[in-house]
Amino acid sequence: MSERSGPLAGQVALVTGAGRMRGIGRAIALRLAQDGAAVVVSGRPREPSSLPAHEREQGWLGAASVAQEIEAAGGRALAYDVDVTDGADVDAMVKAALAAFGRIPILINNAALPSEAGAAPILDMDEAEWVRTVEVNLNGLYRVTRSVGRAMRDGGEGGSIINISSMAGRVGLPDYGAYCATKFAMIGMTQQLALELAGAKIRVNCVCPGSTDTDMMDGTFGRTAARFGLDAEAPRRGAISRIPMGRQGQVHEQAAAVAFLASPDASYITGQTLNVDGGLRMD
Numbered sequence: 001m002s003e004r005s006g007p008l009a010g011q012v013a014l015v016t017g018a019g020r021m022r023g024i025g026r027a028i029a030l031r032l033a034q035d036g037a038a039v040v041v042s043g044r045p046r047e048p049s050s051l052p053a054h055e056r057e058q059g060w061l062g063a064a065s066v067a068q069e070i071e072a073a074g075g076r077a078l079a080y081d082v083d084v085t086d087g088a089d090v091d092a093m094v095k096a097a098l099a100a101f102g103r104i105p106i107l108i109n110n111a112a113l114p115s116e117a118g119a120a121p122i123l124d125m126d127e128a129e130w131v132r133t134v135e136v137n138l139n140g141l142y143r144v145t146r147s148v149g150r151a152m153r154d155g156g157e158g159g160s161i162i163n164i165s166s167m168a169g170r171v172g173l174p175d176y177g178a179y180c181a182t183k184f185a186m187i188g189m190t191q192q193l194a195l196e197l198a199g200a201k202i203r204v205n206c207v208c209p210g211s212t213d214t215d216m217m218d219g220t221f222g223r224t225a226a227r228f229g230l231d232a233e234a235p236r237r238g239a240i241s242r243i244p245m246g247r248q249g250q251v252h253e254q255a256a257a258v259a260f261l262a263s264p265d266a267s268y269i270t271g272q273t274l275n276v277d278g279g280l281r282m283d
Contacts, residue, residue: 002238003269004074005036005038005073006034006035006036006037007033007035007036007259007263007265008032008035008036008037008106008259008262009036009037009106009262010036010101010105010262011037011038011107012037012038012039012040012097012103012104012105012106012144013032013037013039013040013104013105013108013123013262014039014040014042014083014094014097014104014106014107014108014144014148015028015029015032015040015042015108015110016042016043016051016082016108016110016140016144017042017043017044017110017112017164018042018043018063018066018110019042019043019046019063019065019066019081020043020055020061020121020130020202020214020215020216021045021052021054021055021058021060021065021215022052022054022057022213022215022251023044023091023214023215023216023251024209024214024251024254025043025108025110025111025136025164026066026151026165026251027251027254027255028072028108028110028164028253028254028255028258028259029041029066029077029192030066030069030070030255030257031252031255031256031258031259032108032259032262033070033075033076033077033104034073034075035263036113037068037075037106037262038075038077038079039053039066039070039075039076039077039078040075040077040078040080040093040097040101040104040223041060041063041066041070041077041078041079041080042063042068042079042081042082042085042093042111042208043079043081043082043086043111044081044082044083044111044174045062045081045082045083046062047072048101052215055077059235061147062079062081062141063079063080063081064079064081066079067079072247077149077185078096078097078100078101080096080097080197080270083095084111084136084141084143084144084247085135085139085140085213087147088138088146089201090143090147091147093217094144094147094148094151096159097225102200103152103155104148104151104152104155104159104160105106105152105155105157105158105159105160106159106160106161107144107148107152107159107160107162108162108164108258108262109141109145109161109162109163109164109186110164110247111137111141111144112136112137112164112179112182112183113132113133113136113137113179114179114216114219114220115133115137115176115177115178115181115218116129116184116221116223117168117175117176117177117179117223117265118171118175118176118179118221118222118223118224118227118229118235119175119176119223119224120177120179120227121174121175121176121201122173122175123280125177125178126143126260128175128187129178130177130178133177133178133179134178134181134182137178137179137182137183137186138182138185138186138189139187139270141219142164142177142189144269145161145189145193147267148161148169149161149197149202151192151244152197152200152202153197153202155199156200157201158200158201158202159201159202159203160202160203160204160205160261160262160266161193161197161203161204161205162201162204162205162207162258162262163185163186163187163189163190163204163206163207164206164207164209164254164260165178165183165187165190165207165208165210166183166208166209166246167185167209167210167211167275167277167280167281168180168183169182169183169185169186169208170184170208170273170281170283171188171274171281174178175187177222181271183208184262186206187206187208188272190204190205190206190273191271194270194271195271198270203261203266203267203269203270204270204271205210205261205266205269205271205272205273206271206272206273206274207257207258207259207261207273207276208255208273208275208276208277209249210248210249210275210276210277210278210280211236211239211240211243211248211249211275211277211278211280212249212250212251212253212254213248213249213250213251214251219249220235221233221235221236221239223237229266242280243277243279243280244278244279244280245278245279246278247278248278249271249276249277249278253276254276257274257276261274
């Protein structure tokens with residue numbers, strides 16, 4: 001296949017947490033491929049019975065379906081069902097991706113659990129859920145970054161790491177449990193890595209999506225509505241009422257910010273956290 005054109009032509013990107021049909025990870029993978037990159041698409045394996053109705057109706061295959069979309073559009077992609085809590089699983093994926101593409105100069109850390117956000121205050125949160133959230137959202141971030149980052153560093157060509165945090169990593173939110181804690185930690189890790197890896201020409205940045213139209217956000221709204229006996233759409237209306245632009249974000253808008261930070265246009269940007277939230281926070 002001939003090389004695709006675009007600002008990321010000749011690049012290779014690995015995107016974690018990209019297996020959901022209505023997710024930011026899928027949108028990122030598709031956008032990076034559109035911009036010319038070959039994409040390694042990874043997602044947590046899920047039981048078919050756990051898929052939402054719209055995925056079941058489409059015969060959704062998680063990361064494999066996203067890779068098929070990329071290839072159907074003329075791009076190159078590999079799909080892996082990977083549990084980021086398993087270091088051996090992560091290392092095997094990275095080894096296979098390097099064997100296929102030779103290098104991974106772009107890493108997007110998007111894999112995350114919602115931590116039952118909206119369901120209960122932190123003191124009433126189930127301890128197992130706390131531990132599981134930290135294991136995926138923070139320890140998983142560490143494992144993937146360690147494996148890919150070493151390959152970037154040792155390759156000597158530099159690279160770009162982009163961590164997907166959240167507005168819940170910018171300000172404390174009631175009932176968001178371990179989600180807030182881990183998303184705050186992600187911003188701190190971004191800054192630390194940016195300092196440690198600048199000498200290796202590896203840029204590290206962070207994107208904080210605001211309320212975005214995804215299955216994950218729908219779940220949070222649903223849990224909040226159930227807890228307080230509200231109608232199903234009340235939490236969404238409340239969230240939108242606080243956004244200056246008066247609407248939720250769309251996944252392609254989050255993907256556009258990521259694509260910019262991955263591109264040569266962001267060559268002098270590192271250690272930064274970008275809010276993509278319709279003006280909710282301006283700091």
